[in-house]
Amino acid sequence: MKYLTPHVKDRLRQYYYLTRLDRPIGIYLLLWPMLWALLIASHGKPNLLVLFVFVSGVVLMRSAGCVINDFADRKIDPHVERTKHRPIASGKVSSKEALWLFVGLSLTAFILVLLTNILTVLLSFAGLLLAAIYPFMKRYTHLPQVVLGMAFAWSVPMAFAAQTGYVPRIAWLVYAVTVVWTVIYDTMYAMADRDEDLKIGVKSTAILFGDADRMILFVLQILMFFGLYLLGSKTAMAWPYYVSLLVAMGFAAYQQYLIREREPRKCFAAFLNNSWLGASIFIGVLLSAYYDKISHLFN
Numbered sequence: 001m002k003y004l005t006p007h008v009k010d011r012l013r014q015y016y017y018l019t020r021l022d023r024p025i026g027i028y029l030l031l032w033p034m035l036w037a038l039l040i041a042s043h044g045k046p047n048l049l050v051l052f053v054f055v056s057g058v059v060l061m062r063s064a065g066c067v068i069n070d071f072a073d074r075k076i077d078p079h080v081e082r083t084k085h086r087p088i089a090s091g092k093v094s095s096k097e098a099l100w101l102f103v104g105l106s107l108t109a110f111i112l113v114l115l116t117n118i119l120t121v122l123l124s125f126a127g128l129l130l131a132a133i134y135p136f137m138k139r140y141t142h143l144p145q146v147v148l149g150m151a152f153a154w155s156v157p158m159a160f161a162a163q164t165g166y167v168p169r170i171a172w173l174v175y176a177v178t179v180v181w182t183v184i185y186d187t188m189y190a191m192a193d194r195d196e197d198l199k200i201g202v203k204s205t206a207i208l209f210g211d212a213d214r215m216i217l218f219v220l221q222i223l224m225f226f227g228l229y230l231l232g233s234k235t236a237m238a239w240p241y242y243v244s245l246l247v248a249m250g251f252a253a254y255q256q257y258l259i260r261e262r263e264p265r266k267c268f269a270a271f272l273n274n275s276w277l278g279a280s281i282f283i284g285v286l287l288s289a290y291y292d293k294i295s296h297l298f299n
Contacts, residue, residue, distance in 0.1 A: 032278030044289025244284020
C-alpha cells in the first residue's frame with residue numbers, strides 16, 4: 001500500500017466501504033447455504049476447485065450486490081440516517097464509478113465460473129439477473145425480500161451443478177429453504193428500518209406484514225425447519241445434523257425474543273444472529289457427512 005498514490009488509496013478505501021467488506025455479515029449469510037449444498041452434493045468431499053470458485057464467487061457477488069444496491073438507492077440513502085454516509089450517498093463515489101465496479105466484480109465472478117461446467121455457466125446468467133434486479137424491487141413490490149432470497153439462494157443449484165453436473169430435486173428443497181430463511185432474516189433487517197422506509201416510500205415485507213410481523217416470521221421459521229427436517233430425512237443425515245437443528249431452533253427462538261418489542265437496534269441484532277443459525281446447520285451437515293469416520297475413532 002505504501003507504493004500507492006494518495007488518490008488510489010482513497011479510491012480503494014471508498015470501494016472497500018461501498019462493497020461492505022468491513023461488514024461481512026452478508027458474506028456469511030450467502031456462504032452457509034452454498035456450503036450446505038456443496039457438502040450434500042459431494043457427500044462431504046467437495047472438489048477443491050469448485051470450493052475455491054464458489055467461496056470466491058460469494059465474496060465477489062455479495063460485493064457486487066452491495067454496489068448495485070447503493071447505486072439503485074442513490075437518491076434515497078442521503079435521506080436515511082443509517083445510510084447517508086455511504087460512499088455514493090455522500091458523493092465520495094460517483095454513479096459511473098459504481099457501475100464500472102459492479103461490472104468488474106461481476107465479470108471476475110463470471111471468469112471464475114468458466115472454470116466449472118457449461119450448466120453452471122448457464123445458471124450463472126440467471127443469478128446475475130436476480131442480483132441486478134433485486135435492488136429496484138423495493139419500489140414496485142412489498143416483497144423485495146423474496147427476490148433477495150431467490151438471488152441469495154441461487155448459489156445452491158449452481159453448487160450442485162458444478163459438483164455433480166446436474167441439479168437434482170433435493171437441490172430445489174435446499175433452494176426453497178434458503179429463500180424462506182432469507183425472507184425471515186431480511187424482514188428482521190427491514191423491521192429495523194420500517195419507520196424511515198415508510199417516510200420515504202420504500203416497500204418491504206416488514207411494512208406488508210405490519211403488526212402480524214412476528215407471527216408471520218414464526219410461521220416462516222416453522223416452515224424453514226420443516227424443510228430442513230425433510231432435507232435430513234431425504235439425504236439420510238446422521239444424528240449430529242438433527243442436533244444442529246435443535247441448536248438452530250434455539251437461535252430462532254432467541255431472534256423472536258429480540259424482536260418482541262420491535263426495537264430497531266434489537267431487530268438488527270436478530271438479523272445478525274442468523275449467521276450463527278446458518279453456521280450451526282453447516283456444522284451439522286459437515287459432522288453428518290463424516291459421521292462414520294468420526295465414530296470409528298471412538299470404537
